[in-house]
Amino acid sequence: MSKKLILSLCFLLSTIAVITAQSSIGSNYTLKENISYISNSEKDTYKLERCKLDIYYPVDKKNFSTVIWFHGGGLEGGEKGIPDELKNKGIAVVAVNYRLSPRAKNPAYIEDAAESVAWVFNNIASFGGNPDDIYIAGHSAGGYLALMVGLDKSYLNKYNIDANRIKGLIPISGQTNTHYTIKKERGLPFEIPYIDNYAPLTHARKDVPPTLLVTGDRRLELPARYEENAHLDAILRTLGNKEITLYELQGFDHGAVYAPGCYLIIDWIKKYSNSKE
Template identity: 55%
Template sequence: MKKIILLFTLFSLYANSFAQKIEYDTKSNIQYYNVAVNKSDNYINERCILDIYYPKNTKNFATIIWFHGGGLTGGSKEIPEDLKNKGFAIIGVNYRLSPKVKAEKAIEDAAAAIAWTFNNIANYGGDASQIFVSGHSAGGYLALMTGLDKKWLQKEGIDANKIAGLIPFSGQCITHFEIRRENGIPEKQPTIDTFAPLFHVRADAPPLLLITGDRELEMLGRYEENAYMARMMKLVGHTQTKLYELDGYGHGMTEPGFPLLVNEVNRILKEKQTKK
């Protein structure tokens, strides 16, 4: 027994020392539109920026794009602490907000930020085939819209199916309430149109992990929207859709959700490696 404990201790020390060798760097306020677009619009120039936190002495790492919440009317880019030091790059994205612009502009910006990542992550050492898209609430909605409705990324010359995985936290699956408000539709009037992720269910989408809080504590039927999304994705033939409901947690359920995000990223990376 003592030998086993000694070996385990030595292994732990080795693993910890290896982990400590990974160093991370952060680059802030990178503009993800090109110079001409930035010069043409002061709000884009001010708002459409991202931060990247990445392992600087490793190669071919995976990247998680994180879109902040705030109802498409507020919020600011962030690099979640619980995602740091996991061997991944994390990209926190700002996007334009309603009512200064129409809410759909946030989807355009999200697609532009994803395209920037595909086009630039190799410059930091990352692997463009290992880009995951996530976010909370409005950010989860943006992840779903850009990943399921292929037109947004097509405008940027990117195939949405190149995304390695979609992992929205409490994302709206019907038409976002801010878009409904802009069109005079009441907050509690469910609507499914082209601005609803549910409108774009398809069998060939990237792997999809939906995470919500407790159905009795969540915002306005958010769990049920995600449950309907999971069911419809499966019915159209999507074979990699999962839904997690975090019992006891309300809409602000990011902290218990982060380990699920990390596990899903690692699962998909392992699956990709096995197929090589």
């Protein structure tokens, strides 16, 4: 039996165990919805409509870790929501909405993602969270946004936040080339890879935060999605990064990898968190 198959089986078994155990875990959490993360002086009606977040956090714990979660949908659809797999784990989860193409054009959605991250850094302490223990994650398009905000430091620099303060980057099946919707906006072909300033690969650097790259089975994934992540993994390692991990989850396609990827997020936080119970 291959190591990859064993890994996939272990994830399935651990997922079942976690779901079973959740029934006995307390539910001392609260959810605050539709909090605006943009300036009070903003006049753009679409930005006022979309740039909101939900925060799910423990009410009987302090100094907790926080995951900022960007939803998928190809940068053209999708809605914020707290993944069930991240609930009741002693952490906060911040689910973010952002402007969508074609009503908004690149780099609007990346800028929104960065502004939401800045909001969390500046406000999570008021909810009891540790501002030095923030992780950025997302699935598909959300994984792409997580990588762009974490790798291209210019977006958070606008808010006087060093992207190296991010405790970890955890994209699930995110693109590392220029996103296909950005290519669509420019009239470029879907099938041909393109790498410019809007590709996370372009901004690979030696001092990136610890990074966990998760994809589904390369035979079942979106075209070249595993290979794009393997490319980023190779580049980051070549630059000297040692805290980089790449998982290809055998048997899971692009959509199905979402759930086991979330359980990997929890394990990653346990490894790197400096928050105390």
